[in-house]
Amino acid sequence: MNKAAERRKRMGRPAPATIPDELAREHVRFALFNRERHRLLPWAVLLGALSGLLAVGFHLSLDAAESLRNQLFQWSRQFGGAGMCIPMAVSGICVFAAVWLVRRYAPEASGSGIPHLKAVLQGCRPFPWARVLAVKFVGGVIGIGGGMALGREGPTVQMGGAVGQALGDCCAKNAPDRDRLRILVAAGGGAGLSAAFNAPLSGLVFVLEELQGRFASLEFFTAAVACLVADMVCRAFLGDYPVFRLPPVSTPALELLPAFVPLGAACGLLGVVFNRSLLAAQRIGPWTTGWRRGWWPLWGAALGGCGWLAPEVLGGGQSFAGRVIDGHPLAPEAILFYFLIRFALTIGSYATGAAGGIFAPILVLGALVGLEAGQAVAQWAPTLPVEPYVFAVVGMASFFTGSVRAPLTGVVLMIEMTGNYALILPLLTASFTALMIADWLHDLPIYEAIFQRNLAREAGRDGGG
Missing domain, CATH: 1.10.3080.10 (Clc chloride channel)
Structure with a gap:
């Protein structure tokens, strides 16, 4: 036994692992990671498909509400200045109903919902996904359709996270699987953003840059698959083209x-x-x-x-x-x-x-x-x-x-x-x-x-x- 080994033995330190031991541990680690990735793949595909369908429904509902709102404005103008009272009354009722729904049934659905999603991912808040999903969808259509100057993208992020929570509850029944649930919630949020803008890379980057604030292989993999599938679903229903159509642009000088x-x-x-x-x-x-x-x-x-x-x-x-x-x-x-x-x-x-x-x-x-x-x-x-x-x-x-x-x-x-x-x-x-x-x-x-x-x-x- 050499002097270094004797010193470690006297101090109670374990001997360093041999190269074969390190290789064995690395092999086991990679095998576990690969198995977990295979387990998450079908959930990620399902998550992306459901988030995409939900975003399509929300998008079409808001388009219908906006069309009705514009028709109301045109119809009310036939009464002259007094016609302004009609859209004022309708918008007043819509805003009251939208705010009341949130405060009465799901305060977590307030606003964009992204801060709540961050709190869920950090373990600070519960996620009553069913209530949030229903109130977010219905309240968003009523409020934004009624004229509130708010966007549909934040709600689709939270609704995507709610879908991730629902699926996570199905595949994460015990404590060791809590990380898997968080991965699905974050991926669902990214899929919601991807579906809202037809922008899968943006949804993926948003998960890593804003929601999770860290880069991990399983989170990256799950979010990437969910964002891609959600984007494909939305393009299939809403069209395969960018949100904004620019004229031909060369690289600025x-x-x-x-x-x-x-x-x-x-x-x-x-x-x-x-x-x-x-x-x-x-x-x-x-x-x-x-x-x-x-x-x-x-x-x-x-x-x-x-x-x-x-x-x-x-x-x-x-x-x-x-x-x-x-x-x-x-x-x-x-x-x-x-x-x-x-x-x-x-x-x-x-x-x-x-x-x-x-x-x-x-x-x-x-x-x-x-x-x-x-x-x-x-x-x-x-x-x-x-x-x-x-x-x-x-x-x-x-x-x-x-x-x-x-x-x-x-x-x-x-x-x-x-x-x-x-x-x-x-x-x-x-x-x-x-x-x-x-x-x-x-x-x-x-x-x-x-x-x-x-x-x-x-x-x-x-x-x-």
Whole structure:
């Protein structure tokens, strides 16, 4: 026995494993991982298919509700100015019903649901998936269909997570399988985002960057399969094309690249303003309990009045963003008006606590900021090859980054939504500029801020505060 072995024996340390032992352990580890991956594969396929079908149903229901809302606006105009009272009354009833459903049956379905999904994945909250799924779907259709300036993407993320929870309850009956349940919940959330935008890579990146905050092989595998299947289902029902259709775009010239830095900085700053305004509105909450519930229908009536005057300011705004990117001309003062009104309506709608997300509204705000910046650059530097709609696309990713603080998700999402890889350099430049500005201002990402606020509120109730 050599001196090193004698020293280890005296100190009670185990002898180092031999190479054959290490190889045996590695072989066992790989075999276990491969077996678990095979077990998860059918669940991931089923999860993606169900999440995709659910997203298709939600999408078509919201399209039908939006069509009915626009028909109501057109019909009411035949009565002149007095006709405004009709959509105001209908929107008031819809908002009251949407908020009441959430508060009465599933408070977990409030808002986008992404902060709740993060809490579930961290083991801080239970997930009553059946109630959340039903209330999220019905309440979302009523509220967003009634004109609330909220998006369908956040709800599809939470509903996808609910499907993952339901499947996880089937395949994870005992404690050692709790990790498998969390993997399915996270993958379901990614599948919901993938289905909402026809963007499977974005759903996968969102799981790794925002929901889980870590990279693990099983989570990556399950989320990738679920996102791919969900996207295939949605494309089969809704069409195999990008969400936004850009004209042919070549890679922007290098001399134009510095122009995207101030755009990113502006979006980073405005993203922080948006986050703090949203949190402040939720803290004030004048429509929360008791007699103050009268604010719910009043807010709905205000939405109906705004929609009667300008229908495009209501709803998630994805079609409006599409028109902005398609090159429909807007004067600078019109861009400012739409930005301010969409900003205010999104903040107020989310603060009611109805089921609806801020994903699409954030993208609309970013498109307007980018369009304004593109028109300004075209005016100040007429010799540069400026296409304002390119700035609008870049503004969407950078505003999303300034608020959510998930730059890779924003960049990949815009590439998939436009089907154009040529914008990768402007997207990265503006998005990481927005990230640095928001971090420099010490602002929490919006979903993390809501998650922490909810935990603090519960801790205050538990402590009698």
